Amino acid sequence: AQTVTQSQPEMSVQEAETVTLSCTYDTSENNYYLFWYKQPPSRQMILVIRQEAYKQQNATENRFSVNFQKAAKSFSLKISDSQLGDTAMYFCAFMPAGTALIFGKGTTLSVSS
Amino acid sequence: KAGVTQTPRYLIKTRGQQVTLSCSPISGHRSVSWYQQTPGQGLQFLFEYFSETQRNKGNFPGRFSGRQFSNSRSEMNVSTLELGDSALYLCASSLSLNWALSGANVLTFGAGSRLTVL
Numbered sequence: 001a002q003t004v005t006q007s008q009p010e011m012s013v014q015e016a017e018t019v020t021l022s023c024t025y026d027t028s029e030n031n032y033y034l035f036w037y038k039q040p041p042s043r044q045m046i047l048v049i050r051q052e053a054y055k056q057q058n059a060t061e062n063r064f065s066v067n068f069q070k071a072a073k074s075f076s077l078k079i080s081d082s083q084l085g086d087t088a089m090y091f092c093a094f095m096p097a098g099t100a101l102i103f104g105k106g107t108t109l110s111v112s113s
Numbered sequence: 114k115a116g117v118t119q120t121p122r123y124l125i126k127t128r129g130q131q132v133t134l135s136c137s138p139i140s141g142h143r144s145v146s147w148y149q150q151t152p153g154q155g156l157q158f159l160f161e162y163f164s165e166t167q168r169n170k171g172n173f174p175g176r177f178s179g180r181q182f183s184n185s186r187s188e189m190n191v192s193t194l195e196l197g198d199s200a201l202y203l204c205a206s207s208l209s210l211n212w213a214l215s216g217a218n219v220l221t222f223g224a225g226s227r228l229t230v231l
Binding site for chain 1: 146148155156157158161169171201203205219220221222223224225227
């Protein structure tokens with residue numbers, strides 16, 4: 001079975017600091033996408049960043065970047081210069097060809113001032 | 114540009130009843146997917162529709178069904194509700210089929226419909 005594991009149920013960080021959320025996945029597929037979604041208390045699931053498995057270069061979106069290690073099946077999210085608005089639950093998700101998104105259980109991130 | 118709209122946002126039902134949830138995708142998006150979110154099971158895929166046809170289905174009982182209309186709007190129905198059906202039901206739309214593995218397969222989610230079964 002294809003699975004996504006987020007080993008950190010909760011994390012906390014101070015404003016302006018950097019935090020890294022971990023994610024590993026299990027698959028025998030070679031073509032797939034990886035995503036990080038953010039779900040704030042408002043419940044709206046928002047795409048943070050996307051990575052194509054065939055691309056070696058790590059994706060970046062402003063303060064958000066990933067460390068994609070295909071051989072290790074690892075896909076961590078780094079948030080730089082954390083802001084109060086980053087407080088949310090973060091889901092790592094994996095989409096193999098021919099199927100839907102498979103989500104991890106999520107990491108609750110709290111950013112404090 | 115309007116986002117994905119889900120109605121109703123909140124609803125309360127009793128066991129044995131049935132419920133219909135609606136999802137209007139982003140204009141131009143032809144694929145609609147449904148996910149169930151619970152504290153215990155997390156986010157689980159229900160089904161995906163594209164061009165009014167169910168293209169993919171998750172591991173849920175037949176009480177869960179859906180459909181898509183010609184304007185890409187989608188509905189899902191849950192019959193004979195059980196307490197365990199209490200959840201946040203999320204709809205997501207995308208330009209093409211999720212497994213197309215093109216640049217267009219990013220899912221945009223709605224705010225969800227919170228169903229409570231008593």
